[in-house]
Amino acid sequence: MSKAIEKPTTRDMRPLLDRILDTPHLARAVPQLQPVVLHRIIEHCGLEASGELVALATPAQLSGVLDLDLWRSDKAGADEHFTPERFGVWLEVLAETSPDAAARTIAALDPALTTVALSQYIRVFDGAALPPTDEWADDVPTDPDAAPNTFDREIAGYHVTARRPDAWDAIVNMLVALDTEHTDAFHRVMRGCVSLSDSTPEVDGLDNLLTTPDQLMFDLASGRDQRRERQGYAAPNEARAFLEAARRLDLSKLRTPPGSPMATAYFRSLDDEPGVDAAAAAAAAAAPTTPDTLALAPALAAASAGASLADVLMDEGILPPPPRALLEAPAERPTRLARIQSHLRYLNDLVPVAYLTRTQELAYLANTLVAGCSLQGRLFGADDASEATVAICNLGLENWPAQWLKGGPRARAGTATPVVLPIDFLVGHDLVSVFQVGWNVLHQQVCLESAKTLIGVLGHVECGDRETRAELKALRSALRTASKAGAPWRVRTALDVLTTLDSLAWAALVGVLDECPVMHAALASRHSHALTVSATAFEFISENSQIAAIHDYMTTLPEALSA
Numbered sequence: 001m002s003k004a005i006e007k008p009t010t011r012d013m014r015p016l017l018d019r020i021l022d023t024p025h026l027a028r029a030v031p032q033l034q035p036v037v038l039h040r041i042i043e044h045c046g047l048e049a050s051g052e053l054v055a056l057a058t059p060a061q062l063s064g065v066l067d068l069d070l071w072r073s074d075k076a077g078a079d080e081h082f083t084p085e086r087f088g089v090w091l092e093v094l095a096e097t098s099p100d101a102a103a104r105t106i107a108a109l110d111p112a113l114t115t116v117a118l119s120q121y122i123r124v125f126d127g128a129a130l131p132p133t134d135e136w137a138d139d140v141p142t143d144p145d146a147a148p149n150t151f152d153r154e155i156a157g158y159h160v161t162a163r164r165p166d167a168w169d170a171i172v173n174m175l176v177a178l179d180t181e182h183t184d185a186f187h188r189v190m191r192g193c194v195s196l197s198d199s200t201p202e203v204d205g206l207d208n209l210l211t212t213p214d215q216l217m218f219d220l221a222s223g224r225d226q227r228r229e230r231q232g233y234a235a236p237n238e239a240r241a242f243l244e245a246a247r248r249l250d251l252s253k254l255r256t257p258p259g260s261p262m263a264t265a266y267f268r269s270l271d272d273e274p275g276v277d278a279a280a281a282a283a284a285a286a287a288p289t290t291p292d293t294l295a296l297a298p299a300l301a302a303a304s305a306g307a308s309l310a311d312v313l314m315d316e317g318i319l320p321p322p323p324r325a326l327l328e329a330p331a332e333r334p335t336r337l338a339r340i341q342s343h344l345r346y347l348n349d350l351v352p353v354a355y356l357t358r359t360q361e362l363a364y365l366a367n368t369l370v371a372g373c374s375l376q377g378r379l380f381g382a383d384d385a386s387e388a389t390v391a392i393c394n395l396g397l398e399n400w401p402a403q404w405l406k407g408g409p410r411a412r413a414g415t416a417t418p419v420v421l422p423i424d425f426l427v428g429h430d431l432v433s434v435f436q437v438g439w440n441v442l443h444q445q446v447c448l449e450s451a452k453t454l455i456g457v458l459g460h461v462e463c464g465d466r467e468t469r470a471e472l473k474a475l476r477s478a479l480r481t482a483s484k485a486g487a488p489w490r491v492r493t494a495l496d497v498l499t500t501l502d503s504l505a506w507a508a509l510v511g512v513l514d515e516c517p518v519m520h521a522a523l524a525s526r527h528s529h530a531l532t533v534s535a536t537a538f539e540f541i542s543e544n545s546q547i548a549a550i551h552d553y554m555t556t557l558p559e560a561l562s563a
Helices: 016-021 026-032 035-045 051-056 059-069 084-097 099-108 111-119 133-139 168-181 183-197 212-230 236-247 261-272 278-284 298-302 304-315 338-350 352-372 382-398 431-458 466-484 494-500 503-512 544-554
Strands: 071-073 080-082 122-126 152-155 158-162 518-520 538-540
Touching (some): 016 035, 016 051, 026 051, 035 051, 059 071, 059 084, 059 099, 084 099, 084 111, 084 168, 099 168, 111 183, 111 212, 122 183, 168 183, 236 431, 338 352, 338 382, 352 382, 352 431, 382 431, 382 538, 431 466, 431 544, 494 503, 518 544
Antiparallel strands (some): 071 080, 152 158
């Protein structure tokens, strides 16, 4: 009798939320989730559908989730701004679950957050300072954007009126529960709202002080930045400054430049932070990844109540799989990351303290890419940022200036001396500096060099279509301006005209002229007969051989762009 062929196990295709809600002992598992994991679940399933999960979360968890969910940036690498509309959705979800749960969560939040958010929905006046009720309509300060006066309510001596009708019932129910269960927090929030409901002071030109709403918003953003910094995040402005400084690094200097002040301040703040768990930090450093994914699974997998939930989340890609050995490569073939793999493997085997420090540096660098850089016109994802960081560090090791080594040869300005770094190089050198070298090489030898070549090619491209000729001329002019500013990626949209000449050349150029240059698959397809290449088919540049291939490809541009 023949043996039946065993079918492979199929993935459970039910919606994620259904699978989570069917998890045994869910009420014990959810409070173990890191806020970033809970936020990912909510993003995946939708906030309005996640009420049952939200109800099981602790106030501390929800506070961390709101730090992630209520702030948005208009584009990749831009500063994030507070979105009060999202806060209204949260209030409705919390109140729908339980007004008491909503009040408990509000009481645990940053008072500046609650005050600023609520002031977008309501105006609050101290009842003792108002005229009698029948005179209210005539004497209360008017607001042209206020909702009809049917949205009025007296709560514990405060007169509350709506600025906008949405979330009104949820806000009222939450405030009543807050007054009943958390009186101190209630009065703190209401006094803050009263201060924001008063009229704006007259501008006299004698000072440049922030108004009360602006000051509260500044305090709110500052408090969030401090909390996120303690968790390993970098502020967008600091991340942009770090990356720009690396682009301008002078690799011809005879001595190693001083360390990055942004990175130094970041790591000093971690050293000064009380209560940092060294064991947790060591676990977090098990893989080079961003703070979004640092140590998400350990606490969850350690508890039996959370094991099933962890399996579901890993199956859906919400949690990363169990960490593997850092940067291990198959022994039978070399990889493009061979340099950094060998150096980190040496540290892991012989200098574990240095290994921990370097992996923490990798996490900082990956987070810097997430906060301050774009990838192909979009936000960096956690996995992409981790992969890019390791690739750039590998490139930095290959291009480390010889004159920066103790006893190394002195190179003349503008020359490069190949150097073989000792295997213990990372014992005494940080990966932040190595990354800066690799990032500089990417910018100078890939991005700016490709822009320079393209400018020259565009000056000789002949095209019969008048409109296309005009667009090519405008592209050349814009690329010159952007290159002088050190930012060729600003012409990304204008590059679209090249699709009418050669779509593969367009894809390749979009990759190399990017803020984080990458090697698109189009560079490898020029000798093939492929008509299309996926927009996502690229690899991060980690070796000089790839840069040489890019330079070689750029010599073929005149032929590719000829009409």
